[in-house]
Structure formats: C-alpha cells, structure tokens
Amino acid sequence: xxxxxxxxxxxxxxxxxxxxxxxxxxxxxxxxxxxxxxxxxxxxxxxxxxxxxxxxxxxxxxxxxxxxxxxxxxxxxxxxxxxxxxxxxxxxxxxxxxxxxxxxxxxxxxxxxxxxxxxxxxxxxxxxxxxxxxxxxxxxxxxxxxxxxxxxxxxxxxxxxxxxxxxxxxxxxxxxxxxxxxxxxxxxxxxxxxxxxxxxxxxxxxxxxxxxxxxxxxxxxxxxxxxxxxxxxxxxxxxxxxxxxxxxxxxxxxxxxxxxxxxxxxxxxxxxxxxxxxxxxxxxxxxxxxxxxxxxxxxxxxxxxxxxxxxxxxxxxxxxxxxxx
Amino acid sequence: xxxxxxxxxxxxxxxxxxxxxxxxxxxxxxxxxxxxxxxxxxxxxxxxxxxxxxxxxxxxxxxxxxxxxxxxxxxxxxxxxxxxxxxxxxxxxxxxxxxxxxxxxxxxxxxxxxxxxxxxxxxxxxxxxxxxxxxxxxxxxxxxxxxxxxxxxxxxxxxxxxxxxxxxxxxxxxxxxxxxxxxxxxxxxxxxxxxxxxxxxxxxxxxxxxxxxxxxxxxxxxxxxxxxxxxxxxxxxxxxxxxxxxxxxxxxxxxxxxxxxxxxxxxxxxxxxxxxxxxxxxxxxxxxxxxxxxxxxxxxxxxxxxxxxxxxxxxxxxxxxxxxxxxxxxxxxxxxxxxxxxx
Numbered sequence: 164x165x166x167x168x169x170x171x172x173x174x175x176x177x178x179x180x181x182x183x184x185x186x187x188x189x190x191x192x193x194x195x196x197x198x199x200x201x202x203x204x205x206x207x208x209x210x211x212x213x214x215x216x217x218x219x220x221x222x223x224x225x226x227x228x229x230x231x232x233x234x235x236x237x238x239x240x241x242x243x244x245x246x247x248x249x250x251x252x253x254x255x256x257x258x259x260x261x262x263x264x265x266x267x268x269x270x271x272x273x274x275x276x277x278x279x280x281x282x283x284x285x286x287x288x289x290x291x292x293x294x295x296x297x298x299x300x301x302x303x304x305x306x307x308x309x310x311x312x313x314x315x316x317x318x319x320x321x322x323x324x325x326x327x328x329x330x331x332x333x334x335x336x337x338x339x340x341x342x343x344x345x346x347x348x349x350x351x352x353x354x355x356x357x358x359x360x361x362x363x364x365x366x367x368x369x370x371x372x373x374x375x376x377x378x379x380x381x382x383x384x385x386x387x388x389x390x391x392x393x394x395x396x397x398x399x400x401x402x403x404x405x406x407x408x409x410x411x412x413x414x415x416x417x418x419x420x421x422x423x424x425x426x427x428x429x430x431x432x433x434x435x436x437x438x439x440x441x442x443x444x445x446x447x448x449x450x451x452x453x454x455x456x457x458x459x460x461x462x463x464x465x466x467x468x469x470x471x472x473x474x475x476x477x478x479x480x481x482x483x484x485x486x487x488x
Numbered sequence: 489x490x491x492x493x494x495x496x497x498x499x500x501x502x503x504x505x506x507x508x509x510x511x512x513x514x515x516x517x518x519x520x521x522x523x524x525x526x527x528x529x530x531x532x533x534x535x536x537x538x539x540x541x542x543x544x545x546x547x548x549x550x551x552x553x554x555x556x557x558x559x560x561x562x563x564x565x566x567x568x569x570x571x572x573x574x575x576x577x578x579x580x581x582x583x584x585x586x587x588x589x590x591x592x593x594x595x596x597x598x599x600x601x602x603x604x605x606x607x608x609x610x611x612x613x614x615x616x617x618x619x620x621x622x623x624x625x626x627x628x629x630x631x632x633x634x635x636x637x638x639x640x641x642x643x644x645x646x647x648x649x650x651x652x653x654x655x656x657x658x659x660x661x662x663x664x665x666x667x668x669x670x671x672x673x674x675x676x677x678x679x680x681x682x683x684x685x686x687x688x689x690x691x692x693x694x695x696x697x698x699x700x701x702x703x704x705x706x707x708x709x710x711x712x713x714x715x716x717x718x719x720x721x722x723x724x725x726x727x728x729x730x731x732x733x734x735x736x737x738x739x740x741x742x743x744x745x746x747x748x749x750x751x752x753x754x755x756x757x758x759x760x761x762x763x764x765x766x767x768x769x770x771x772x773x774x775x776x777x778x779x780x781x782x783x784x785x786x787x788x789x790x791x792x793x794x795x796x797x798x799x800x801x802x803x804x805x806x807x808x809x810x811x812x813x814x815x816x817x818x819x820x821x822x823x824x825x826x827x828x829x830x831x
Contacts, residue, residue, distance in 0.1 A: 282821070286821045288817065288820045292816060292817075293817065295768070295813075295816065296816045297817075298813070299761070299765065299809045299810060299812050300813035300814060300817075302809045303807055303808075303809045303810025306806035307807075311806055312806070420642060420645075423638075423642065424642060427638075427639050464653075465650060465657065465658065466650065467650070468653060469646075469647050469650030469651055469654060471650070472645070472646025473643075473647055475643040476629070476640075476644065476647065479633075479640065479643060480629065480633040480635060483633055483635045483636075
C-alpha cells in the first residue's frame with residue numbers, strides 16, 4: 164500500500180487510473196440519475212440528499228477515518244452514537260438545560276472512546292476485537308438501561324426550543340446539521356493532514372514500530388485517536404437525536420457498515436491508498452447519491468440495496484485490480 | 489503471530505509433542521491456565537445451570553441447546569475456515585461478512601422454490617448452489633480483483649441482503665416440506681435432527697482441517713504465506729477454496745434455518761456479528777489459541793448454553809451479548825498480556 168512510488172510512465176498512468184475510480188464513479192452516478200430519474204436534479208432533492216443522507220453518515224465516516232488511519236478500525240462507532248444520544252435524551256427528560264445535556268452527550272460518547280482506548284492502547288488488544296467487544300457490551304448495557312430495549316421518547320410539549328436547533332435549525336439559510344457536518348469535515352481534514360497529531364496518527368497506521376523508535380508516545384496517540392473517534396461519532400448522535408427527538412437503543416449500528424465502506428472507498432483516492440478525509444467524504448457522497456438516485460428513479464425499494472452493493476463492489480474492484488499491478 | 493510457530497505440526501501430533509522451541513516454561517504454564525480457564529468457565533457455567541434449573545440437564549434440553557446452536561455453529565465453522573486460510577489479521581486477513589446474508593438468501597431461495605411446488609431435491613440444490621455462488625463471487629473478488637476480504641465481503645453482503653429483500657419482499661415465506669419436517673424433528677435417542685447435522689458437519693470439517701495434509705496447508709497459507717508460497721502451494725487456490733466452503737456453509741445454514749423457523753425470515757443479517765464473535769471466541773478453546781473447528785464448535789455450544797440457561801432461569805437474555813463481549817475482551821486481554829513480548 165505504502166510502497167515507494169514507481170517511476171515508469173506506464174505505472175504512473177495505472178496509478179492515476181486507479182485513483183480516478185471514485186471521482187469517475189461519482190460523476191457517472193450523478194449524470195446517470197440526472198438522465199434517468201426525473202426530479203433528481205431539483206434543488207430541493209439535492210438538498211435532501213445532503214441533509215438526510217449525507218450529514219450523519221459523513222460525520223460517522225470521518226470518525227471512522229481516524230481509526231483506519233491509525234491502522235485500526237472502530238466497530239463501536241454506533242455505540243458511541245447511541246451513548247451520546249441516551250445521555251442527551253436522559254438529561255433533557257430530567258429537565259436539565261440543553262447545553263448541559265449536550266455536554267453530557269459528548270461525555271457519553273467519550274466513555275465509549277475511553278473504554279476502547281484502555282483496551283487498545285492500555286492492554287494492547289487488536290482494534291477489531293476490542294471494539295467488537297465494546298459493541299457487544301454496549302448492546303447489553305443499552306438494553307439494561309432501557310428495560311430491554313424500549314425507545315425513550317421526549318414529550319413534544321416538554322422539550323425546550325433550543326433542543327431542536329442542532330437537528331432542525333437553520334443558520335443563514337443553511338440547515339444547521341449540514342453546517343455541523345461541514346465543520347466536522349473541515350476540522351478533521353486539518354487535524355489529520357496538517358497537524359502534528361494527524362501526522363503521528365498516520366505514521367502509527369503505516370508503521371507503528373517506527374513511531375515507537377522515534378521516541379513518540381505511541382500509546383498516548385492511539386488512546387487519543389479512539390477517544391477522538393468516539394467524540395466525533397457522539398456529535399452525530401446529538402444531531403440525530405435533535406432531529407428525531409427519540410433515543411432508540413442500538414440504532415447507531417445502522418451507520419457502521421456504510422461508514423467502513425466510505426472510509427475504505429475513500430482510500431482509493433489517495434496515491435498510496437491511505438485513508439483521507441476528502442476520499443471519505445466523496446465516498447459518503449457516492450453512497451448518498453446512489454441511495455437517493457435509486458429512490459428517485461422509482462426503483463423498487465429492495466433493489467436499492469442491491470444497486471448500492473454492486474456499485475461499491477465495482478468501485479473497489481476497479482481500484483484494487485488496477486492498483487497492485 | 490509468533491506464538492504459533494509450532495502450527496505446522498499436525499494437530500494429531502501436537503497433543504503429545506512437548507512445547508516447541510520458543511515457549512518458556514512460565515509462558516507454557518500461563519498458556520495452560522488460560523486455555524484451562526476458558527474450559528473451566530464453560531464447565532462452571534454448565535454446572536451452575538445444572539444446579540439452578542432442574543430441566544437443564546435433561547437430554548431433551550441438551551438436545552435443544554445443540555439444535556439452537558446449529559445455525560450459528562455451521563456459519564461460524566465456515567467463517568473459521570476463511571480465517572484459517574486468510575490469516576489472523578481481521579482487517580487485512582480472512583473474514584467473510586457476507587455469511588449471515590448468505591444464509592438469509594439461501595433460506596429464501598429454498599422456501600420460495602418449495603412454495604412454487606418444486607421437490608426437495610431441486611430446492612436443496614438451489615439453496616446450496618446459491619451459497620456456493622456467493623462464495624465464488626467472494627473468492628473471485630479476493631483472489632482475482634484483489635480486494636481486501638473485509639471490503640469485498642462487505643459489498644457482497646449488501647448485494648446478497650438486497651437480493652433477499654427483492655426475492656421475499658421483506659416478508660416471511662413459509663415452507664413445510666418432508667425434508668424440513670425431518671430436520672426440525674427428532675433423530676435417534678430423541679435428540680433433534682439439527683443437533684446431528686451440526687455435530688456431523690463439525691466432525692467432517694474438523695477431520696479435514698485438523699488432521700489431513702490439506703488442513704495443514706490451509707494453516708500454512710494463512711499464517712506463513714511466504715513460506716507456503718516458497719514450498720510451492722498455490723495460495724490463491726486455498727483462499728478461493730476457503731470462501732467457497734464458507735459459501736457452502738451459508739447455504740447449509742440457510743436450509744437449517746428454514747427448518748428451524750419453518751420458512752425464510754427477515755433480518756438474517758443480525759446474525760453476522762454474533763457469528764463473528766463465536767468464531768473468534770473459538771480460539772480460546774484451542775490448545776494453541778489459534779482458530780480450530782473444534783474450538784469454534786465449543787464456542788458455539790458455550791453461547792448456546794448461556795442463552796438456554798438464561799431462558800430457563802428467566803434471566804434477561806439481553807445479558808448474553810454483554811457476556812459474549814466481556815468474554816472476548818477478557819480472553820484477548822489475557823492472551824495479549826501473556827504473549828512473549830519480543831518483536
């Protein structure tokens with residue numbers, strides 16, 4: 164993956180072609196649905212793609228990108244989403260002020276991140292197994308907290324107006340959820356590609372031993388990465404809860420596989436196949452456009468999943484087959 | 489990886505040969521404690537349930553546990569073979585995320601054909617064929633298109649899950665056929681037929697994987713690909729073969745699930761993570777903490793015992809997933825901490 168770039172012109176051409184798979188697919192999908200699905204190009208529809216499909220998934224997928232960048236994976240992003248949502252809803256229900264409830268939501272997510280950090284950086288368990296364990300424990304904890312998995316609804320009357328700001332508000336004509344997603348994406352891109360922390364995280368993913376031998380605190384960086392992942396995912400949980408005004412136990416898992424898919428599809432954009440925020444965002448955009456386009460073209464709801472899967476498969480196959488010549 | 493240097497010793501020989509070069513006495517002892525620990529936990533839980541509930545130890549109930557574990561057991565065994573051939577690194581190594589969806593589609597194909605009036609033979613072949621076809625797609629994606637198994641099978645999972653929805657329109661397709669009736673009925677000694685299927689499937693796979701040259705090569709391909717390549721093994725064929733086998737297990741599990749539930753049901757995908765955990769947890773029940781078929785069988789039965797015991801004691805079965813999670817973390821922490829530290 165991170166091999167020294169080949170110098171041959173042919174090799175370079177192949178490499179460029181493999182990196183183009185994602186952008187080309189994005190344009191092709193856009194043109195295809197513009198032609199096939201009436202109403203796809205309407206401004207209202209494109210905005211709905213961004214608000215309904217793109218926002219939450221992009222936040223979770225950006226979180227996932229940090230874990231993948233550090234050479235790991237986080238299967239418990241959905242758990243962080245859920246814990247944030249639960250803490251947020253519980254405090255609002257108890258009549259606490261919204262800002263405090265929001266902070267508690269971030270705290271709920273951070274608990275998941277800290278737990279992962281102890282397992283991965285402290286004990287040294289592989290991220291896949293550690294976060295799988297967290298996912299399973301989190302599932303039981305949520306069911307215990309909710310009497311076997313009952314949703315926690317907020318009564319419409321008792322909810323303060325400020326509660327809806329994150330999910331339904333708009334600022335300067337733009338929906339707040341979209342602004343939050345944009346902010347998360349921008350910050351994440353800067354942190355991952357431009358900051359010292361991001362460069363060390365990337366180095367951990369490429370060759371952890373080198374980081375250790377360079378005298379950098381490997382474990383601290385690993386721990387910080389998984390806490391950061393959970394915090395970002397928690398933001399998605401807060402926006403989600405503010406939109407739907409209900410906490411449904413274990414619902415955050417719905418993001419998991421798409422977030423992994425987007426983060427890995429995004430790696431095809433990078434010269435050395437590294438995870439990167441721009442690629443992840445394009446990956447999420449691709450998934451969102453396909454989901455919406457299939458819906459708008461009036462295709463049977465069930466074929467949509469088949470279409471999405473086939474498309475991801477094609478992008479991956481094109482990119483992988485041409486990359487490792 | 490380095491604890492497994494003795495992997496190339498056949499399973500049958502491993503039992504008697506003393507610990508290999510690298511393991512020191514203390515690590516050996518720690519290892520024994522750990523492995524014994526997993527079994528001890530299993531036995532303790534078993535004995536506790538036996539005392540706590542008068543029904544637990546009856547042959548009828550034990551047969552029930554086996555039958556309830558049959559579907560996830562067969563799937564986890566399929567997954568174990570993929571993990572053996574692909575190597576232990578879950579992100580870049582062997583994994584098959586499409587297994588649960590595969591089971592759902594195979595069950596739907598079987599149920600749909602039975603309802604359309606096809607005889608059992610046709611429906612069974614079609615279900616197994618569906619599983620094999622899914623395995624073949626995975627095999628091609630991993631060996632020919634060179635997509636990382638985690639991603640390839642993730643995409644295939646989406647496609648297969650979607651196809652199941654298209655076929656069933658997200659409804660239950662009932663199916664009652666002679667085969668399903670005999671599968672969901674009792675076999676000899678009043679033990680459910682599903683139990684025999686699980687034990688038979690596990691036995692055959694265990695013999696092939698743990699006691700034949702083929703199985704030995706499978707381990708070599710997964711753990712020491714370079715060495716395996718150097719000694720002339722066609723790595724791609726083994727990896728492709730492992731995905732074909734897991735595809736077939738998905739097909740078999742599909743038929744079992746059609747028998748257990750009298751038709752196809754929705755939501756097969758929810759079985760995915762429990763199956764992954766069962767397969768990974770299985771490593772604790774093996775002598776060298778590597779994936780084995782017998783280990784996976786024990787792990788599947790352990791989960792089955794937990795679920796069953798909780799039901800008998802009227803405890804919330806929601807705790808089962810938490811216990812599974814805790815166990816996997818405990819076990820993996822213990823292995824990680826006990827492993828020799830050097831490079």
